[in-house]
Amino acid sequence: MSADNDSVIHLPLKGSATMRLTPLTSLTPEQTELLETIVGPGVEPPPPFLVWARNMELAHWVENLGRYCRNESRFPQRLRELSVLIAARHFDSQPAWNAHIQQAVEEGVPSDCLDRLARGEDPGFKAEDERVFHAFAHEMLHDHFVTDHTYAEAIGLFGEDGVLDLIGCIGSFSMSAMMLNTFRIPLRPHLPRPFADVDGFRRVPGGDA
Structure with missing residues (x-):
């Protein structure tokens, strides 16, 4: 997309009382060009954007x-969506979870496993690729090392x-989850709180969803 340097696209972007960033009310031509490569023209930007x-120097590499x-990536969409949810749960990123849970289920990840x-809890994946994918990611995130057995699998x-x-x-989806948490990008108001032990931007062990 080519754009005049003086042009600015105005968008109805709303802030939140919890957000640590001043809401963007308009996009520069460079920002608009990047947005259109992500979601297409005329679409409201997703929160990470x-x-x-x-x-913008970082944004191009991140995108x-x-x-x-x-x-x-070499994985089917089912495992790509699962990777988002694994990172979202590890970093307690409720917006990331809500943004991808429906597509993960539609792609075939069992909903009962995702509930766990x-x-x-241990999700108890029965499909071998889901089980190994989760085991590898879990060890990497929680233990910081991967066992020989899981690596071989x-x-x-x-x-x-x-x-x-x-x-x-x-790594990519963990970075996004950390960013959403750091700048306190809120849940969309019509969506439920998916983690019982997270309320807003703090952990509440034993809390109710």
């Missing part, structure tokens, strides 16, 4: 990695390139 767009992980994941299923994709996807 509204943060990354404040640092390149995010686009690869969302659309081009949301509660912080992942290599056997996904190959070395696939394991690199797995690490890249979890």
Whole structure:
């Protein structure tokens, strides 16, 4: 897209009492061009974009990695969506979870397994690729190391390139979750709170959803 340097697209972007950033009320031509590569023309920006767009040098690199992980990695869309939810649950990012839970179920991730994941329990995946994918990501995020057994299973299923994709996807979506939490991007008002132990931007062990 080519744009005049003086042009600005005005959008109805609303802030929140909890947000740590002043809401964007308009986009520069450079921001608009990046947005249109992500969601197409005339579409309201997704919440992560509204943060990354404040640092356009970083935003271009973040979007390149995010686009690869969302659309081009070696995994089926089912596992791509699962990777978002694993990162969202680990970092208590309720907006990220709500943004992807429906598509994950539509792609075939069992809803009962995701209910357990949301509660912080072992999801009990029966499909081998989901079980190994989750086990690898869980060990990497929680233990910071991956056991020989889990590594061998992942290599056997996904190959070395696939394991690199797995690490890249979890890393990319973890970065987004940390960003959403740091700048306190709120839940959409019509969506439920998915984690019983998270209220707003604080943990409440034993809390009710």
